[in-house]
Amino acid sequence: MFTRIDHVGIAVRDLEASVEFYTTTFGLTVAGRETNDAQGVREAMLYVGAVPSGGFAAGAPGGASYVQLLEPLADDTPVGKFLATRGEGVHHVGYGVDDVAQALAELGEQGIRLVDERPRHGSLGASIAFLHPKSVGGVLTELVQAARG
Amino acid sequence: MFTRIDHVGIAVRDLEASVEFYTTTFGLTVAGRETNDAQGVREAMLYVGAVPSGGFAAGAPGGASYVQLLEPLADDTPVGKFLATRGEGVHHVGYGVDDVAQALAELGEQGIRLVDERPRHGSLGASIAFLHPKSVGGVLTELVQAARG
Numbered sequence: 001m002f003t004r005i006d007h008v009g010i011a012v013r014d015l016e017a018s019v020e021f022y023t024t025t026f027g028l029t030v031a032g033r034e035t036n037d038a039q040g041v042r043e044a045m046l047y048v049g050a051v052p053s054g055g056f057a058a059g060a061p062g063g064a065s066y067v068q069l070l071e072p073l074a075d076d077t078p079v080g081k082f083l084a085t086r087g088e089g090v091h092h093v094g095y096g097v098d099d100v101a102q103a104l105a106e107l108g109e110q111g112i113r114l115v116d117e118r119p120r121h122g123s124l125g126a127s128i129a130f131l132h133p134k135s136v137g138g139v140l141t142e143l144v145q146a147a148r149g
Numbered sequence: 150m151f152t153r154i155d156h157v158g159i160a161v162r163d164l165e166a167s168v169e170f171y172t173t174t175f176g177l178t179v180a181g182r183e184t185n186d187a188q189g190v191r192e193a194m195l196y197v198g199a200v201p202s203g204g205f206a207a208g209a210p211g212g213a214s215y216v217q218l219l220e221p222l223a224d225d226t227p228v229g230k231f232l233a234t235r236g237e238g239v240h241h242v243g244y245g246v247d248d249v250a251q252a253l254a255e256l257g258e259q260g261i262r263l264v265d266e267r268p269r270h271g272s273l274g275a276s277i278a279f280l281h282p283k284s285v286g287g288v289l290t291e292l293v294q295a296a297r298g
Binding site for chain 1: 150151152154156157159167176177197198214235236237239242244245256259261282288
C-alpha cells in the first residue's frame with residue numbers, strides 16, 4: 001500500500017527561521033509554500049535531495065520526499081496545540097499511496113480509525129487523508145496521493 | 150547534504166506486534182532485524198515500497214527508505230525513557246548523506262550540537278551519527294551513510 005515516505009511533517013514556531021535553517025544547514029531546497037486554512041497552518045515543503053529535472057512547477061513529483069515545516073495560524077489549531085503540549089518536533093509522517101480513496105476504504109474495513117473519512121486537499125496539489133495515531137502506534141499517519149505532474 | 154529520507158525511527162513497546170501491524174496493514178516488507186546493544190534496542194527495518202531487485206542480502210540499498218521499529222532492551226535506555234515519557238511514536242528521523250564523517254565535521258563547524266562526535270555502527274551495516282534535537286528544532290536527527298551494496 002505505501003509506496004514511499006512522502007514527507008516528515010515537523011511542527012515549528014517560526015516558519016521562515018526553520019526554512020532558513022533547513023536550507024542553509026542541511027542543503028534542502030524549497031519546493032513550495034502555502035497556507036492551508038482548513039488545517040490552520042502556514043507551511044513549506046522542502047525537497048530532500050537533488051531537485052528533480054523539470055522542477056516543481058507542474059506539482060508534486062511522484063517520487064519525491066520532503067520535509068514539511070508547519071507553523072500554526074493560531075494556538076487553537078491542531079499544530080498550535082501540539083506545540084503547546086509537546087514543543088517543536090515531528091508532528092506526523094506522510095506516506096505515498098497510489099489511490100488515497102481506495103487506501104482509506106481498505107484501512108477502514110480493517111478497523112483502522114480514520115481522521116478523514118474521505119480525501120482532502122494537501123500540499124503541492126496532493127490528495128491526502130490522516131489516520132488516527134491511536135490506530136497506528138502513536139504515529140499520526142498521512143496518506144498522500146501526489147498530484148499528477 | 151541530505152540526499153533522501155533514509156528512515157523514520159518509531160519507538161514501540163512490542164516489536165513483533167508492530168512488525169506484524171506494518172507488514173499486514175500497510176504492506177511494508179521486512180528488510181532486516183537486529184539487536185544493537187550499544188543503543189539498547191531490538192529493531193526491525195521495513196522497506197517502504199517495492200523491494201529493490203537484488204533484495205537486501207548485500208546491505209542497505211543506497212536509495213531505499215525504511216520504517217525503523219525500535220523496542221528498548223531495558224527501561225533505562227534512550228528508547229525506554231522515551232516510551233516512559235512520551236509513549237509510542239516517532240523517535241527520530243534519519244537522512245541519507247554521502248559521507249557521514251564529512252557531514253559531522255561540517256555541522257560541527259556550524260555549531261550544531263552533536264550526539265556522536267564520530268560515526269558509529271547503524272542498521273543494515275550503515276555508518277551513522279546523531280545530531281542533538283536541541284540544535285534541530287526538537288527533532289532527533291540521524292545521518293546515515295548506507296553500506297555499499
